[in-house]
Amino acid sequence: MTTLLNETVLINGQRIATGRHGAGIPVLLLHGTPAHSIIWRNIVPRLTAAGMQVHLFDLLGFGASECPRQADTSVAAQSQLVAALLDHWGLRRAHLMGHDIGGVSAVLFALDHPERVRSLTIADLPSYDSWPSPTWRDIHERFDEYARMPADQHRALMARQIGMAVFNKTLMQGPLLEAYLAPISGVIGQPAFYQHQVAHYDSRYTRDFAERLPGMDLPVQILWGADDEWQPVEYAHRLLGDIPGATLHVLENAGHFLMEDAPERVSEYLQGFIYQTDPEVLDVTRRPVYTTE
Template sequence: MQHIVNDHILINGQRIAHGIHGTGEPVILLHGTPSSSLIWRDVVPRLTKAGYQVHVYDLLGFGLSERPRDPAVDTSVSAQGPVLEALMNHWGLESAHLIGHDLGGAIAKRLAIFRPALARSLTLIDIVSFDSWPSPRTRELMAAGLEKMITASDADHKAHFREWLLSAVQHKQPYTDGPLDTYLEFISGPTGQASLFQHQISHYDPKHTLEVADRLDELGALPVRILWGADDAWQYPEWAHKLHAAIPGSELTILEDGGHFLMEDQPDEVSRHLIDFLDRQTTRKNRAANA
């Protein structure tokens, strides 16, 4: 498939794939696991058409960014924050609207708490939070020993994770005909299979979200939007309601017929909600400037 990252930069010696699309108010899209910026491919053109400059990138250890050979390289949620800050500096952004999915939402949430001046608004889509992760299924996988999974045959690995990826969506046929094989390629093969466990699954640790759980009320100083798939089998909608209750003034919408990869199932609806929210923040900013 055609990727939406088309440039590269070295950050602390590690290559990060990124891209900029459109002009206007800056928006940063952060993906989660086990996906890449590709998950935003149907959202980006809608945002640019609505007058926003969209910044996308693949997290360190994911997608087209570098998958470090050394398993000791930290690619956790906490470690991804400084990478995002360095990218913002490279892009010349003093602040931006942050939109994060899954792990990307946890990264955006931490940045908005620790560096609030960098966030104009915050949108959280089916994110990991509190101790909502890893899922029971992934906990079993981790308990069985990651080394065993790293050395599994290519056929067994692909069969297992193909089924796992399919569980992230409601609309399975268009997903199978579309990005599924690309997502699977990223986490398979001599590099991808080891990297999945060493730089993604090994860092599935709720300590990164629990660290900020008692500070979520601070996000009430920002406009916050929460979008969630009603059929999310990875992060149940109950977590969306808990987040909503913890963040004063936040807005919550549960989208029907949507799984964990909500942008795959409902790209039009997700884009519509994002644009409505962003437009309201832009209008509010303009009114304040003219007051």
């Protein structure tokens, strides 16, 4: 599958695979786990066609980015990459969308650097005490053992887990499933997956959301798959109650990977929210026309 990544950036001496597409309103997309930038492939073209410059990257230890032998790849550490990348791209402020743990990193960045965030869209993110979810709990608690399991067993386990992330189970098959499995398989990918991803499925990064989120002062939109098997929609409503002025859209017939199940609806909500909140889009008659077709 065609990659969205077209540049390599060194941040603190570590190689980060990044992509930049289109021109116009700056938008930064943060993927989650077990995923990488491929999850945005149906979103980016819609955003660029709507007059936006889309920036994205593979988190450190994920996808095509470096998998260092020793590094902090927690959501807190990943949030610190955002400022460095915005500086690299010459962006003082940008609209952020974060999915899953990318959503956690986006929230942490917005709490620490609200002056750099034009708006925040978060989707199906772990929050409060919601993670690791039941289906990942044993894998998280014994991640070092799973890292050493036979390769075929690991791939079968991950195929099952990733299959749970979509509502339409026919989607996650063949080349698409292989594209998700490839970076987390093999002699490097398998142990790196458990070290850099699964080991950090830890609610200690989000337990204080109830205290911190009410102080958030920026436009926030929440998107959620109604059929998310990992992060129940009840947590979306809890986030809605704690974030002042937030809006929530629950997408029917969509699972945890809602960008796979409903890319057109995700794009439409994101575009609409950006147009409503961008301080530099003043003349609505000159806004680019976008479509979900």
